[in-house]
Amino acid sequence: MNASVVLDASVWVSWLRSPDINHGASEIWLDQYIAREGLLVEPALLLIEVAASVSRQTGQAMRAKEAINTLRSISKIQIVPLDSVLVQVAVDAAIDLQLRAGDAIYVAPAHRLNIPLVSWDKEQLQRARSLVATFTPDSYVF
């Protein structure tokens, strides 16, 4: 059975941002994960965060749209809607772990599906650790 993880927007943005301090590690991790045909489970919020990050930081609206359309087209990326069940899981996680709202939205599908969360955000990883398995890309064991 192939692996499934929730990949936080911080990893996606570092992968798209070639000057980023974590770009190389994100690229290596994604290349390895894709080669092993792993599934990436993503809350729909990811699309908004990547779109906003690219557009706000680079001013490249058309490339932001192209990136989002391309992300949506990949069969190994499963976008999950923020339905009422996921909202309740995120609410509970936000309360219990004192998470940022956006962080809780990534923790929720990881908890619901019992799969790891991979992120570069140390605060998110530290607070989510008691609920889900957490890794940075360079600490993830294939």
Add this chain to the structure above:
Amino acid sequence: MKTLGKEELTERIDEILRLVKEKGETFEVTEHGEVVAHIGPASEPGQTVEESDATAWADLKRIASELGPYWPENTDAVEIVRDVRRDL
């Protein structure tokens, strides 16, 4: 993904197909408020899902390369995401 009704699809079919073909846009079509269909770019003829995915990953790497010069310095992805997350 944009949403449009069945009647709007009929009226704008040429424009919609052009947006799908040229810009890769996707649409969901509703009838009486219920989503009944999705419209999006077709894979290249004869292309498998794996080949389509490989093309998409290569496209993303190209986009990342093209974006390279436009990213500001003195920040990182975690801060960038925190910035947009504060906009929730």
